[in-house]
Amino acid sequence: xxxxxxxxxxxxxxxxxxxxxxxxxxxxxxxxxxxxxxxxxxxxxxxxxxxxxxxxxxxxxxxxxxxxxxxxxxxxxxxxxxxxxxxxxxxxxxxxxxxxxxxxxxxxxxxxxxxxxxxxxxxxxxxxxxxxxxxxxxxxxxxxxxxxxxxxxxxxxxxxxxxxxxxxxxxxxxxxxxxxxxxxxxxxxxxxxxxxxxxxxxxxxxxxxxxxxxxxxxxxxxxxxxxxxxxxxxxxxxxxxxxxxxxxxxxxxxxxxxxxxxxxxxxxxxxxxxxxxxxxxxxxxxxxxxxxxxxxxxxxxxxxxxxxxxxxxxxxxxxxxxxxxxxxxxxxxxxxxxxxxxxxxxxxxxxxxxxxxxxxxxxxxxxxxxxxxxxxxxxxxxxxxxxxxxxxxxxxxxxxxxxxxxxxxxxxxxxxxxxxxxxxxxxxxxxxxxxxxxxxxxxxxxxxx
Ligand SMILES: [Zn+2]
Numbered sequence: 192x193x194x195x196x197x198x199x200x201x202x203x204x205x206x207x208x209x210x211x212x213x214x215x216x217x218x219x220x221x222x223x224x225x226x227x228x229x230x231x232x233x234x235x236x237x238x239x240x241x242x243x244x245x246x247x248x249x250x251x252x253x254x255x256x257x258x259x260x261x262x263x264x265x266x267x268x269x270x271x272x273x274x275x276x277x278x279x280x281x282x283x284x285x286x287x288x289x290x291x292x293x294x295x296x297x298x299x300x301x302x303x304x305x306x307x308x309x310x311x312x313x314x315x316x317x318x319x320x321x322x323x324x325x326x327x328x329x330x331x332x333x334x335x336x337x338x339x340x341x342x343x344x345x346x347x348x349x350x351x352x353x354x355x356x357x358x359x360x361x362x363x364x365x366x367x368x369x370x371x372x373x374x375x376x377x378x379x380x381x382x383x384x385x386x387x388x389x390x391x392x393x394x395x396x397x398x399x400x401x402x403x404x405x406x407x408x409x410x411x412x413x414x415x416x417x418x419x420x421x422x423x424x425x426x427x428x429x430x431x432x433x434x435x436x437x438x439x440x441x442x443x444x445x446x447x448x449x450x451x452x453x454x455x456x457x458x459x460x461x462x463x464x465x466x467x468x469x470x471x472x473x474x475x476x477x478x479x480x481x482x483x484x485x486x487x488x489x490x491x492x493x494x495x496x497x498x499x500x501x502x503x504x505x506x507x508x509x510x511x512x513x514x515x516x517x518x519x520x521x522x523x524x525x526x527x528x529x530x531x532x533x534x535x536x537x538x539x540x541x542x543x544x545x546x547x548x549x550x551x552x553x554x555x556x557x558x559x560x561x562x563x564x565x566x567x568x569x570x571x572x573x574x575x576x577x578x579x580x581x582x583x584x585x586x587x588x589x590x591x592x593x594x595x596x597x598x599x600x601x602x603x604x605x606x607x608x609x610x611x612x613x614x615x616x617x618x619x620x621x622x623x624x625x626x627x628x629x630x631x632x633x634x635x636x637x638x639x640x
C-alpha cells in the first residue's frame with residue numbers, strides 16, 4: 192500500500208514537471224506581419240533602382256544618381272521612421288575610408304553604411320540584433336561605375352526588407368537593441384560588412400544574431416526554369432570560423448558538428464518562420480555560403496559572431512551582375528520586372544518573426560549541461576536561470592542525431608529536468624521562454640561529469 196502511494200505521487204510530480212510544449216502565438220507579431228506589404232517593398236526597390244547605379248565607387252555628389260544619392264535617400268527614410276519611434280530609432284551614415292587595393296578598390300575612397308538603430312528599452316539588456324542588406328550594385332565588370340546597374344534583386348530586395356522592418360518594428364519597444372543596416376562595398380569584397388563587424392568586435396558588442404539578406408526577391412531559376420516562392424534558403428556555417436582547440440575537442444566529444452551557434456540560429460529561423468509565415472518554409476543549407484560567392488554574414492562569422500545568410504531558393508544568373516542587354520532573345524540584367532514581390536514579402540516576414548521573437552525573448556540559459564557520469568536510458572539536463580532571475584520557463588529541444596531539425600519540445604518551469612529518452616540517441620538544446628512564446632536562442636549542453 193505504502194509503495195503504491197509513493198509511485199502515484201512520483202508519477203504525479205513527474206508529469207507535472209515536464210509537458211510537451213504548446214505552440215504559443217504572439218498577436219503583436221501576427222499584427223506586424225500583416226503590416227508588411229508587397230507594394231511597399233516594390234516601391235522601395237523601384238526607388239533604389241531609380242538611382243541608375245549604386246556601384247560603391249559611383250558618384251557621391253549627385254542628388255539623383257549613384258551611391259551617394261541612394262545613401263542619402265535611405266538615411267532620409269530612416270529619419271522619417273525615427274519621428275514615429277518616440278526617439279528610440281536613430282539614423283546615421285557610418286563613413287569610413289578604404290585604401291586602394293589594386294583590385295576592386297582603385298583609389299582611396301570614403302564609403303558609408305546607412306544604419307538605423309532601434310535602442311533597446313532595457314538598460315540592463317546589452318543584446319544586439321543586426322539585419323543587413325547591401326546597397327551597392329554592379330554589372331558584368333565589377334569596376335564599371337558608369338553603366339546602369341539596377342540591382343533590383345541584388346540587393347535592393349535585401350535593403351527593402353531592412354527598411355520595411357525598420358519602419359514596422361520601430362513603432363514597437365523591445366528590450367534588446369536592433370540595428371537595421373544597408374551596407375556598401377559588398378561587391379567590392381564585403382567591405383562595409385567587414386567594417387561593421389570589426390567595429391562591433393572592437394567595441395565588444397553582444398551580437399546574438401546577425402541576419403544577412405542578399406537576393407531574396409527572385410523566384411524563377413535560370414537554366415532549370417523552376418518557379419518556387421514557397422522556400423527560402425538559410426545558410427549557416429558548420430564549424431565556427433574562430434573555433435579554438437579547446438572548443439574543437441568539446442565538439443568532437445559531444446558530436447556537435449551540426450550544432451554551431453549559427454546553425455542553432457538557422458533552426459530557430461525555421462521554427463518561427465513556419466509558425467508565423469504562411470506558405471513559406473525554410474530550407475536549411477549546411478554551408479556558410481554558395482560556391483564561388485560570399486556574403487556579408489561572413490565577416491561577422493569571422494569575428495566570432497553568430498550570423499546567417501538568407502537567400503532565395505532559386506537564383507537566376509541571367510539577372511545577376513549582368514550588363515543590361517538582349518542576346519539571342521534573352522533579356523539580361525537585374526531588373527524590377529523579373530522580381531516576385533509577394534515572395535519578397537514572405538521572406539521579409541521570416542526576418543520579422545526572427546527579430547521580434549529574439550528581441551522580446553528572455554536571455555538564454557547559462558551553464559547548460561547534460562549529465563554523463565552514469566549509464567542510464569534517460570537524459571538529465573540542468574542549467575542556471577539567466578542572471579539568476581526567475582523565468583517563466585524553459586524549452587528543451589530534442590531531435591534524433593540524424594535529424595536536421597528539432598522534433599520534440601518539452602516545457603519545464605524548473606532549471607533541471609530528466610527526460611525518459613536516452614542521451615546517447617538524441618541531441619538537446621535549452622532555451623528560455625516567456626508566456627507569449629518568445630524564446631531565446633537555444634544553448635547546446637556541455638557534458639557534466
Ligand atoms: Zn548580393
